[in-house]
Amino acid sequence: MRLRTLLGETADLEKAGAVLGWDQQTYMPPDAAGSRSAQMVTLATLAYDRFVNDEVGQLLERLSHDVEALPYDSFARSLIRVTRRKYQRERKLSRDLVGKLAEATTLGHHGWLQAREQNRFEVFCPYLERIVDLVVQKAEALGYPECRYDALLDEFEPEMRTSRVEALFSQLKEALVPLVQAIRPQVAQVDDSFLHRHFDEKKQWDFGLAVLQAMGFDFRRGRMDSTVHPFTTAFSPTDVRITTHVVPDNLASCLFSVVHEGGHALYEQGIPLEFERTPLGEAPSFGVHESQSRLWENLVGRSRPFWRHFLPVAQSFFPAELRGVDLEAMYRAVNRVEPSLIRTDADEVTYNLHIFVRFDLERQLVDGKLAVKDLPEAWNALMQDYLGVVPRNPREGVLQDVHWSDGSIGYFPSYTLGNLLAVQFFDQARKECPGLEDEMAAGRFGTLKKWLNERIHALGGKYTPAELVSRVTGTELQAEPYIRYIRSKYGEIYGL
Numbered sequence: 001m002r003l004r005t006l007l008g009e010t011a012d013l014e015k016a017g018a019v020l021g022w023d024q025q026t027y028m029p030p031d032a033a034g035s036r037s038a039q040m041v042t043l044a045t046l047a048y049d050r051f052v053n054d055e056v057g058q059l060l061e062r063l064s065h066d067v068e069a070l071p072y073d074s075f076a077r078s079l080i081r082v083t084r085r086k087y088q089r090e091r092k093l094s095r096d097l098v099g100k101l102a103e104a105t106t107l108g109h110h111g112w113l114q115a116r117e118q119n120r121f122e123v124f125c126p127y128l129e130r131i132v133d134l135v136v137q138k139a140e141a142l143g144y145p146e147c148r149y150d151a152l153l154d155e156f157e158p159e160m161r162t163s164r165v166e167a168l169f170s171q172l173k174e175a176l177v178p179l180v181q182a183i184r185p186q187v188a189q190v191d192d193s194f195l196h197r198h199f200d201e202k203k204q205w206d207f208g209l210a211v212l213q214a215m216g217f218d219f220r221r222g223r224m225d226s227t228v229h230p231f232t233t234a235f236s237p238t239d240v241r242i243t244t245h246v247v248p249d250n251l252a253s254c255l256f257s258v259v260h261e262g263g264h265a266l267y268e269q270g271i272p273l274e275f276e277r278t279p280l281g282e283a284p285s286f287g288v289h290e291s292q293s294r295l296w297e298n299l300v301g302r303s304r305p306f307w308r309h310f311l312p313v314a315q316s317f318f319p320a321e322l323r324g325v326d327l328e329a330m331y332r333a334v335n336r337v338e339p340s341l342i343r344t345d346a347d348e349v350t351y352n353l354h355i356f357v358r359f360d361l362e363r364q365l366v367d368g369k370l371a372v373k374d375l376p377e378a379w380n381a382l383m384q385d386y387l388g389v390v391p392r393n394p395r396e397g398v399l400q401d402v403h404w405s406d407g408s409i410g411y412f413p414s415y416t417l418g419n420l421l422a423v424q425f426f427d428q429a430r431k432e433c434p435g436l437e438d439e440m441a442a443g444r445f446g447t448l449k450k451w452l453n454e455r456i457h458a459l460g461g462k463y464t465p466a467e468l469v470s471r472v473t474g475t476e477l478q479a480e481p482y483i484r485y486i487r488s489k490y491g492e493i494y495g496l
């Protein structure tokens with residue numbers, strides 16, 4: 001039908017932009033930023049034109065009556081429902097604003113890289129000022145129920161409200177802040193020094209590939225490349241790209257980013273091909289997507305069963321470096337808790353505190369309560385409040401994350417929501433698949449992957465995040481299961 005053609009062409013243009021974006025973050029030479037920005041603007045505005053026009057609006061209007069009698073989760077009715085939501089949102093944005101955002105964020109990414117290289121926030125400041133200004137314009141154009149941040153949050157977490165995030169976060173703060181304080185004097189109880197010996201980069205890469213293979217990543221429909229800030233992008237379920245970075249004196253860094261991005265990749269590879277080139281070919285939210293990466297990274301990758309199988313494998317890659325390390329030592333080392341500066345390297349207990357910092361700052365930025373130039377100072381103050389550590393320079397502080405340079409303001413809460421969902425989903429998988437952890441200890445992840453494929457990935461974007469969580473777990477998104485999990489796991493490790 002005509003609508004499918006238009007949606008397919010829109011998706012093709014978006015995916016072509018994604019290929020350029022992937023290239024920009026992997027292999028593009030630095031001086032190409034200006035030309036790439038022009039190419040991205042052209043693709044973004046063409047995609048906008050293809051989708052945001054009266055013809056699509058009229059087709060959606062007409063077809064929504066035609067599909068009314070079909071089951072709620074049928075392909076056709078889901079497609080119209082989800083596409084209408086996207087359409088109603090995007091038509092509020094002008095073509096001019098979409099183009100300006102594409103330009104500012106492509107240049108902003110380049111500015112961020114330069115600022116990181118020079119370790120100077122002032123280099124990034126004018127780019128970010130421009131981006132914040134445009135993002136505020138976007139929020140105003142979209143409108144919001146309670147506060148400006150709602151409009152931005154909605155892009156990443158459909159139907160989520162800032163007030164609900166605040167309530168969940170304050171519940172988490174109440175549990176996590178005292179826990180971090182209790183662990184603090186005990187930090188030295190757990191030794192992870194052997195993870196910081198020198199690990200050959202090529203062998204780390206190959207070890208990562210071996211783990212990815214065991215997880216069930218399909219290398220005929222994806223590949224792994226190197227980048228500054230690891231991410232996953234998919235051009236189709238048949239072409240899923242993960243990226244990682246190898247740090248010679250940190251075995252955990254590359255490994256866990258591979259497992260993390262692998263979790264994202266299994267999601268993308270698990271989306272049915274029939275959903276491709278439609279809005280149903282996407283996860284319901286970034287938090288739901290993140291639940292998959294965090295589930296693999298933490299509930300699987302930082303578990304005893306995982307290391308029962310993978311410790312001997314790691315030792316076969318690094319016989320000298322890991323000689324004499326036993327299962328308990330490895331389990332404790334990969335779960336060492338220590339307030340630190342870099343979010344992506346943070347342990348499970350302190351991780352969410354990094355998100356609270358960004359959530360607080362983002363709301364102040366979009367509400368005009370904080371000027372971009374004052375960000376480094378505000379960042380450092382909040383790091384002191386939540387984590388008790390202060391960055392010595394912008395690279396290990398305010399310049400560490402790529403998100404703001406990409407205009408992704410409103411994204412960070414998805415990480416914590418993903419952490420909560422990861423625990424809820426994993427609890428459910430364990431309930432429904434007895435023997436799951438025994439299989440994991442034998443290096444077999446097929447049952448878990450199949451469960452995730454069937455219960456979550458195969459549904460694509462048919463449901464809202466709230467509908468999906470309720471379908472899979474029978475309850476809503478909650479903080480309690482996560483708090484229980486963290487307390488029990490780290491209570492045992494630190495003898496609290």
Ligand code: ZN
Pocket residue numbers: 260264290293
């Ligand atoms: Zn992720």
